[in-house]
Amino acid sequence: MxxxxxxxxxxxxxxxxxxxxxxxxxxxxxxxxxxxxxxxxxxxxxxxxxxxxxxxxxxxxxxxxxxxxxxxxxxxxxxxxxxxxxxxxxxxxxxxxxxxxxxxxxxxxxxxxxxxVMPDIKGFTACWGISVIHCPYCHGYEVRNEKTGILGNGDHAFEYAKLISNWTKDLTLFTNGKSALTGEQTKKLQVHNIPVIETGIDRFEHKNGYIEQIIFRDGTASSIKAVYSKVxxxxxxxxxxxxxxxxxxxxxxxxxxxxxxxxxxxxxxxxxxxxxxxxxxxxxxxxxxxxxxxxxxxxxxx
Known part of the structure; x- marks a missing residue:
C-alpha cells in the first residue's frame, strides 16, 4: 500500500x-x-x-x-x-x-x-483448470495415456484432436450437438480410432473439480479422466x-x-x-x- x-x-x-x-x-x-x-x-x-x-x-x-x-x-x-x-x-x-x-x-x-467465457454446462466451471484443461503443454503430461475427451466442433476440434493424440490414444471427441466436421475429417478420426459423440451434454460429474463422467441429455454417461476445451x-x-x-x-x-x-x-x-x-x-x-x-x-x- x-x-x-x-x-x-x-x-x-x-x-x-x-x-x-x-x-x-x-x-x-x-x-x-x-x-x-x-x-x-x-x-x-x-x-x-x-x-x-x-x-x-x-x-x-x-x-x-x-x-x-x-x-x-x-x-x-x-x-x-x-x-x-x-x-x-x-x-x-x-x-x-x-x-x-x-x-x-x-x-x-x-x-x-x-x-x-464458460459454456452453460453444469460442472464445467468447477473443473476448469483442474481436469477440464486447454493446453497439453501445460497439463498434458499429468493425464498422459488416460481416457480423455475433447469438447469442441468443426475445424478447430479436428486440429485439437490431432494435437492431443500425441499424449493419449484413448481419445473421444464430444461435439455437444450435430457434428460440423467434414466427411474427410471424420474418416481421418476413425482411422485413428477417435470416436465422435454428438449427443448433447447435460453436466460434468466431478469431485472437487476432478471429472468422473460426462452425463448426456439422453441419460447416458461416459467415464472420463480429463477433457480438453478451448473456450x-x-x-x-x-x-x-x-x-x-x-x-x-x-x-x-x-x-x-x-x-x-x-x-x-x-x-x-x-x-x-x-x-x-x-x-x-x-x-x-x-x-x-x-x-x-x-x-x-x-x-x-x-
Whole structure:
C-alpha cells in the first residue's frame, strides 16, 4: 500500500507478467505502482508446468515468491484494488480504482490477462483448470495415456484432436450437438480410432473439480479422466480499448515492437496479447515490456 499518487509507470495487473515488468522497472530505479485484483485466472489450477526451476509448483507459490522479490525494490509499490477507469491527462495518464483512489503516471502497462467465457454446462466451471484443461503443454503430461475427451466442433476440434493424440490414444471427441466436421475429417478420426459423440451434454460429474463422467441429455454417461476445451474469451479489463487501443481479430490487445499498443505511452504484456498462455511466456513479455518502457522514458528525458 502507498500514499504516493504520481508514478513513472502504473502496471494494471499483478500476476506473472505484471510482476516481471515491475522487477525490470524497479531495477531501473523507476517509481512503479502495481494495481491488482488478487484474482488471477489460473487460481483453480493445482500445479504450474513448463517453467524451469518452478515445475510442479502451485500458481500461488510462484506468485507469492515473485511478489516478495519484486517488492524488495523500494521504488515498486503494490495496491490490491481494481482499476475501473483510465484517461489521458497532459503528458501522461490517470487511473481510477474501485476504492475511488486516483493515480497518475507517464506510462501505462496492462498485464490484465483475459477472462474465459464458460459454456452453460453444469460442472464445467468447477473443473476448469483442474481436469477440464486447454493446453497439453501445460497439463498434458499429468493425464498422459488416460481416457480423455475433447469438447469442441468443426475445424478447430479436428486440429485439437490431432494435437492431443500425441499424449493419449484413448481419445473421444464430444461435439455437444450435430457434428460440423467434414466427411474427410471424420474418416481421418476413425482411422485413428477417435470416436465422435454428438449427443448433447447435460453436466460434468466431478469431485472437487476432478471429472468422473460426462452425463448426456439422453441419460447416458461416459467415464472420463480429463477433457480438453478451448473456450471463448473477453479482455479482463476494458480500459485499454476505452483508451483507444486496437484489438486483433481474435480479441487480443494489438501490440507492435517493444510491447507497445496502438496508443502512445500504453503497453501490454502477458495473456491479453497472445494465445500462448503460459507462465514462462507471460514473464518473458513482462520483462521485455519493462525494459522497453524504461528505454522510452530515457529517450524522452535525455
Amino acid at each position: 502507498t500514499d504516493k499518487k504520481d508514478f513513472d509507470v502504473i502496471i494494471v495487473g499483478g500476476s506473472y507478467a505484471g510482476l516481471s515488468a515491475a522487477m525490470a522497472l524497479g531495477r531501473a530505479l523507476r517509481n512503479v505502482l502495481i494495481i491488482d485484483s488478487g484474482l488471477p485466472c489460473n487460481r483453480q489450477t493445482p500445479h504450474s508446468h513448463n517453467f524451469l526451476t518452478q515445475d510442479g509448483k502451485t500458481p500461488g507459490e510462484i506468485s507469492v515468491l515473485a511478489k516478495e522479490q519484486v517488492l524488495k525494490y523500494n521504488t515498486v509499490h503494490f495496491r490490491q484494488d481494481v482499476a475501473t477507469a483510465g484517461k489521458k491527462v497532459g503528458n501522461g495518464f490517470e487511473i481510477t480504482t474501485q476504492s475511488s483512489r486516483i493515480f497518475t503516471a507517464q506510462k501505462l502497462l496492462f498485464a490484465t490477462g483475459i477472462k474465459d 471463448p474469451f473477453i479482455q479482463h479489463c476494458d480500459i485499454p480499448e476505452k483508451l483507444g487501443c486496437e484489438l486483433t481479430e481474435q480479441g487480443y490487445i494489438k501490440t507492435g515492437d517493444f510491447q507497445k499498443t496502438t496508443v502512445d505511452g500504453v503497453y501490454a504484456c502477458g495473456d491479453n496479447i497472445s494465445p500462448m498462455r503460459s507462465v514462462s511466456t507471460a514473464i518473458a513479455t513482462g520483462t521485455f515490456a519493462g525494459a522497453a518502457i524504461n528505454k522510452e522514458l530515457i529517450e524522452e528525458q535525455f
